[in-house]
Amino acid sequence: MTFMPLMKSWWKDPIFTGAVIIAVALHIMLLALQFGMPQEQDAMSKEIAVTLRQADKEPEHADFLAQTNQQGSGEFREAHRMSSDMPAPMLEQKAGESQQESLDMLEQKQQLSFEEKILMTTLSWQKQAEDAKRKKIQEQLNSQFQAKAAMVASLEAQYLQRQKNFSRQQKIKTVDGIQAKQDVSAAYLEKFRQKVEFYGNRFYPDAARAQKLAGEVRLMVILNQNGGIRAIRLIDSSGHGILDEAAKASVRKSAPFGAFDAKMSDISELRIIRTWRFDPADAEFEVR
Helix, strand or coil, X not given: CXXXXXXHCHHHCHHHHHHHHHHHHHHHHHHHHHHHCCCHHHHHCCCCCCCCXXXXXXXXXXXXXXXXXXXXXXXXXXXXXXXXXXXXXXXXXXXHHHHHHHHHHHHHHHHHHHHHHHHHHHHHHHHHHHHHHHHHHHHHHHHHHHHHHHHHHHHHXXXXXXXXXXHHHHCEEEXXXXXXXXXXXXXXXXXXXXXXXXXXXXXXXXXXXXXXCCEEEEEEEEEECCCCEEEEEEEECCCCHHHHHHHHHHHHHHCCCCCCCHHHCCCCEEEEEEEEEEECCCCEEEEC
């Protein structure tokens, strides 16, 4: 009994009336948005108009009877069918993997090329360093050799100069057979020749006489101021050792030769160069 009076007077309640009005307004707005804005599915779905036209040439093999005179039959699908049964995403994945492998191989190749360049550069630097070290050692050896050669040449020059100075100081005189007749020591040299020939013929070697050996021996006899022998040097050999030794023996057996003459007072050493000639016919020799 109380419910009926309420039903008859609900519109008189301002709160309830306001709530109803607000709810109705919200529903109207939602409906307006739903029908006014295009939906994604509606936007994607469009009306497709199909136009049928007579084909210029009938397909040889139609999939259906209705397609025998239509373009776009099974022939069209066969021409555009995928060459592989693999789904498109898998093909893309394979293509991506193949491309990645190509990129990896290219990167490895570039890295190897870079490492080879570094290796070649390192080897080149090592070779240059070794060449420079070898060249430096060679230059040092050449410098040392040149220094030693210069030192030897300097010593030789000093020795020759000292020898010349010594010869001047000692007043050494050298006389050969041609100069003997015109020199101040001519008389002394003649006495030297006679004495050597005398003892040489007296002690002529028996082996040379028996073998009839012939030849000439050239000697340098160095005498001091008292006529004593300082040295005997063989200049030219006769080719026979017996004759060479016989020539030297004739000088030794003849010494001493006596003091130098008064004309030779300024001579401290006399060097006599003569030729000892052996003649097997008469078993004699002479000094020229």
